[in-house]
Amino acid sequence: MRNSSEIYLQPFMPVGNQNNASKSTSSQNKGSQNFADILRQTDRTxxxxxxxxxxxxxxxISLNDADMEKLNDTVDKMAQKGARDALIYLKGTAFVVSVDNxxxxxxxxxxxxxENIFTNIDSAAIL
Known part of the structure; x- marks a missing residue:
């Protein structure tokens, strides 16, 4: 009689042609540097x-590439200075930004x- 508290786990095995496994691993390693670069850019955006x-x-309200660059740079600078919730005023538009996120x-x-009143912010930048 088998004890009901015993659990048998079987390891997962990849499905597909095993001959292509080494090829896909080598192509993933080549792409990992590109992925890291993309991840750094995404983290900054x-x-x-x-x-x-x-x-x-x-x-x-629309932003061009130069505006987005200014917004990204400003949020990065505010994060370095410890800002959490900020007001960024850019080209006549006020953006309330969670700097942490x-x-x-x-x-x-x-x-x-x-009313032009903003609450719950700890920092402001006028660009």
Whole structure:
């Protein structure tokens, strides 16, 4: 009689042609440096929340490559100085950014804000 508390695990085996396994491993090693470079770039890039994207669309706010570079550089500098939640004012648009997450939380232009009061921020940058 078998004890019910015993668990037998069988290791997972790859499915497919075993002859191609060494070829795919060598191609993965060549691509790993490129992946690391891409990962570093991705880690540096500011993301936009769904809320921010919808506000930008509603308010016809767009950013070109130079604007994105300024935004990325500013968020990096703010992170180095210990900022957590920041207001970044760029080309007439205010971006509320979670610096830790590198995420734009919302965006507003001068015409869409009624009171022009921002709360729960610890840093600001005017570009």
């Amino acid at each position: 500011v993301n936009f929340s769904q809320h921010a994207l919808s506000r930008m669309k509603e308010r016809a 590198k995420t734009v939380i919302t965006a507003m232009d001068g015409a869409s804000t009624k």
